[in-house]
Amino acid sequence: MHSSTGQWVILAVPVLMVLALATLSWRERRALGPDAPPGFIARNGWPVASFLILAVVLWTVFMIVLPLLSMIDLSFRPRLPPAQWGNARDIYTLDHYRFFLFGSNTSTDSWNVTHLKAFGLTILVSILVTALDFCICYPVAFYMAKVARPARLRLMMLMLIAPYWVNELLRAFAFRLLFSNQGLINRVLMSLGLTDQPVDFIAGDVALYSGLAYAYLLMMMFALYNAIETLDRNLIEAARDLGAPWWHIHAFIVIPHAKPGIGSGATLVFMLTAGSLAAPLILAGPRSLWFTPIVYDRFYQAFNWQQGAAYALILLVACIIFVLGVLKLFRLGLGEIAK
Amino acid sequence: MTSALVLDRVSVRFGGFTAVEDASLDIAQGEFFSFLGPSGCGKTTLLRAISGFVQPSEGRVLFEGRDMRGTGPNERPTALIFQNLALFPMMSVAENIAYGLRVRGMGKRERLARAEALLELIALPGQGNKRIDELSGGQKQRVAIARALAVEPKILLLDEPLSALDLKLRQHMRTELRAIQRRVGITFIYITHDQGEALTMSDRIAVMSRGVIQQISDGETLYHQPRTAFVAGFVGENNALPGAVLDRDGDLARVQTELGPLPGRNSRQLAPGSEAVLFLRPEALSLVEPGAGRLAGTVTGRAFEGATTHLTLRCGGGRALLLSLSGAAARQAPEPGQEAWLDYDPEAAILLPREGYGDA
Numbered sequence: 164m165h166s167s168t169g170q171w172v173i174l175a176v177p178v179l180m181v182l183a184l185a186t187l188s189w190r191e192r193r194a195l196g197p198d199a200p201p202g203f204i205a206r207n208g209w210p211v212a213s214f215l216i217l218a219v220v221l222w223t224v225f226m227i228v229l230p231l232l233s234m235i236d237l238s239f240r241p242r243l244p245p246a247q248w249g250n251a252r253d254i255y256t257l258d259h260y261r262f263f264l265f266g267s268n269t270s271t272d273s274w275n276v277t278h279l280k281a282f283g284l285t286i287l288v289s290i291l292v293t294a295l296d297f298c299i300c301y302p303v304a305f306y307m308a309k310v311a312r313p314a315r316l317r318l319m320m321l322m323l324i325a326p327y328w329v330n331e332l333l334r335a336f337a338f339r340l341l342f343s344n345q346g347l348i349n350r351v352l353m354s355l356g357l358t359d360q361p362v363d364f365i366a367g368d369v370a371l372y373s374g375l376a377y378a379y380l381l382m383m384m385f386a387l388y389n390a391i392e393t394l395d396r397n398l399i400e401a402a403r404d405l406g407a408p409w410w411h412i413h414a415f416i417v418i419p420h421a422k423p424g425i426g427s428g429a430t431l432v433f434m435l436t437a438g439s440l441a442a443p444l445i446l447a448g449p450r451s452l453w454f455t456p457i458v459y460d461r462f463y464q465a466f467n468w469q470q471g472a473a474y475a476l477i478l479l480v481a482c483i484i485f486v487l488g489v490l491k492l493f494r495l496g497l498g499e500i501a502k
Numbered sequence: 503m504t505s506a507l508v509l510d511r512v513s514v515r516f517g518g519f520t521a522v523e524d525a526s527l528d529i530a531q532g533e534f535f536s537f538l539g540p541s542g543c544g545k546t547t548l549l550r551a552i553s554g555f556v557q558p559s560e561g562r563v564l565f566e567g568r569d570m571r572g573t574g575p576n577e578r579p580t581a582l583i584f585q586n587l588a589l590f591p592m593m594s595v596a597e598n599i600a601y602g603l604r605v606r607g608m609g610k611r612e613r614l615a616r617a618e619a620l621l622e623l624i625a626l627p628g629q630g631n632k633r634i635d636e637l638s639g640g641q642k643q644r645v646a647i648a649r650a651l652a653v654e655p656k657i658l659l660l661d662e663p664l665s666a667l668d669l670k671l672r673q674h675m676r677t678e679l680r681a682i683q684r685r686v687g688i689t690f691i692y693i694t695h696d697q698g699e700a701l702t703m704s705d706r707i708a709v710m711s712r713g714v715i716q717q718i719s720d721g722e723t724l725y726h727q728p729r730t731a732f733v734a735g736f737v738g739e740n741n742a743l744p745g746a747v748l749d750r751d752g753d754l755a756r757v758q759t760e761l762g763p764l765p766g767r768n769s770r771q772l773a774p775g776s777e778a779v780l781f782l783r784p785e786a787l788s789l790v791e792p793g794a795g796r797l798a799g800t801v802t803g804r805a806f807e808g809a810t811t812h813l814t815l816r817c818g819g820g821r822a823l824l825l826s827l828s829g830a831a832a833r834q835a836p837e838p839g840q841e842a843w844l845d846y847d848p849e850a851a852i853l854l855p856r857e858g859y860g861d862a
């Protein structure tokens with residue numbers, strides 16, 4: 164298929180979507196019959212309604228649908244100088260995806276070990292970081308939601324949020340300083356006599372993983388806090404009264420209740436971690452592998468935007484698969500974790 | 503008679519606030535015992551002290567002679583039914599009932615069989631797979647009871663379990679609860695602010711006011727021989743006439759009230775001059791010939807309620823009296839606007855110290 168047809172698809176899909184939604188709402192209103200309550204337009208007048216419709220349509224089309232569609236489109240195009248875009252050689256191709264797998268546009272003899280390893284490691288570490296964040300946040304969130312008195316709660320909230328007033332990049336640099344050879348942690352370790360030489364946290368990726376775990380901790384914290392907060396305290400007491408030890412109450416009362424919160428916290432942290440750029444760029448050691456810097460390099464070092472788009476899309480699909488996996492694991496609907 | 507539970511001078515304080523003060527009682531095995539009192543008088547707090555969720559600041563809680571200090575709620579032989587039931591919404595009905603057994607490590611098949619047996623007991627056979635939110639209010643109620651009974655507690659504690667139900671269901675559940683208690687034969691400790699509930703179900707009742715147990719006895723004794731002005735005013739209708747004791751005459755004494763000197767039974771041996779309240783039950787008052795009797799007033803209202811007719815009278819000083827008549831007396835009751843003359847048997851009027859009067 165020639166790629167100029169792709170242009171038409173990109174333009175047509177949003178229009179078709181808007182039309183489909185409009186038809187759907189029109190049919191729904193007609194099904195209500197003559198005694199339907201006054202609609203949005205009747206209640207607010209045409210000027211407000213048309214402004215809102217226009218704003219929402221423009222926002223979704225220009226900010227979400229069009230960029231995504233053109234990225235998908237771009238990822239299937241060959242790498243050509245701009246002068247040749249749209250000419251006879253500009254046809255859809257799987258070249259970039261082939262490159263991701265095999266490290267070459269033509270042969271399929273050997274695997275693209277560097278990129279595949281980086282990708283796999285990114286996904287794996289993101290899952291581990293998500294799990295770590297859950298383990299750190301659960302006790303704190305439970306304490307804040309069910310144990311702490313209001314004054315203590317406000318103080319804890321403030322202490323949790325305050326570090327995040329600092330820019331993400333600065334936070335990453337702070338971690339780098341903390342973990343560097345002359346950094347606070349090494350100096351403490353050495354003054355305690357635990358090591359006589361500074362530990363290279365950067366090369367060991369300790370700095371990177373701690374930085375990533377810290378970067379999106381708050382997302383998990385508030386997702387869990389909000390979910391646990393809604394649990395009726397009497398349920399905990401009822402379980403205790405029936406003889407349950409504390410771990411049983413957490414495993415079978417609190418966590419099942421907080422499931423939607425855990426799901427939304429986990430998907431948020433995972434997606435942000437897998438897609439984070441600042442922490443890997445600043446905290447990664449010389450030999451570390453992280454997928455986002457590779458994507459970044461496709462765009463700005465190799466000037467191969469088509470390949471960059473393909474790589475970004477691969478990451479996006481992996482994230483979507485993770486979200487669906489979490490939903491299935493927790494037997495949740497998409498609506499429940501969006502709450 | 504062996505005691506299931508003894509409270510020995512239990513006080514519970516929150517900071518400087520005393521929620522329960524110096525509560526002592528002795529509940530027998532298999533007894534249906536109620537705590538009755540207005541909202542905020544410390545009933546739930548006392549129940550939480552019994553179940554182990556709060557530690558008494560002073561005094562001891564003893565189960566069958568064993569001191570429970572330092573024993574957590576999960577280790578006490580009690581099961582608590584919460585004011586809002588607190589059923590687990592993430593579990594099915596059967597899983598709710600079997601939760602306590604699961605905690606005790608009973609196998610799945612065995613505990614579900616036990617749950618099914620309990621579902622029969624509460625007349626919900628075969629409904630174990632339902633979700634909690636698919637049950638009606640009364641059914642939830644019964645599931646909460648079954649869940650508590652499943653762990654075979656020696657004492658079941660119920661914190662106003664019927665308050666969320668409508669009147670009809672509440673009356674049905676009263677008989678149901680009493681029947682369940684007879685069937686399982688364990689001690690029930692029941693909390694309520696509804697005296698009808700307490701009087702119809704209980705073997706004995708403890709009336710509480712402001713954290714203090716006022717009187718512990720069966721319903722009839724509470725009604726006919728209240729020990730404090732609070733109990734006399736809280737249990738049943740009563741006409742209260744405050745005044746000072748004039749003189750004593752054997753078991754009786756006269757009080758100087760707004761309506762003149764009136765006699766009553768001086769069960770607390772009040773000395774002349776002490777502040778007192780004279781309580782006259784509406785059914786203890788009777789109509790007499792014009793000009794006769796100890797009291798007189800103008801009828802301001804008359805309400806027919808089947809077996810009885812209620813009259814309200816306005817007496818000297820604007821004080822209102824309530825009078826309930828039955829049988830022939832009810833048919834001859836005066837109309838509103840007419841004068842009426844009343845009398846009573848001094849043995850049926852009770853004289854009590856003023857302290858605590860008007861707390862309810």
Ligand SMILES: Nc1ncnc2c1ncn2[C@@H]1O[C@H](COP(=O)(O)OP(=O)(O)OP(=O)(O)O)[C@@H](O)[C@H]1O
Nearest residue numbers: 516519521539540541542543544545546547548695
């Ligand atoms: N944890 C607590 N901290 C401080 N005060 C408390 C606490 N628990 C209860 N109180 C106070 O103790 C008093 C008695 O409360 P309690 O819950 O025992 O009343 P109650 O008799 O059960 O009332 P109701 O019929 O409304 O349920 C109230 O004034 C309440 O404010």
Ligand SMILES: [Mg+2]
Nearest residue numbers: 545546585661
């Ligand atoms: Mg209460």
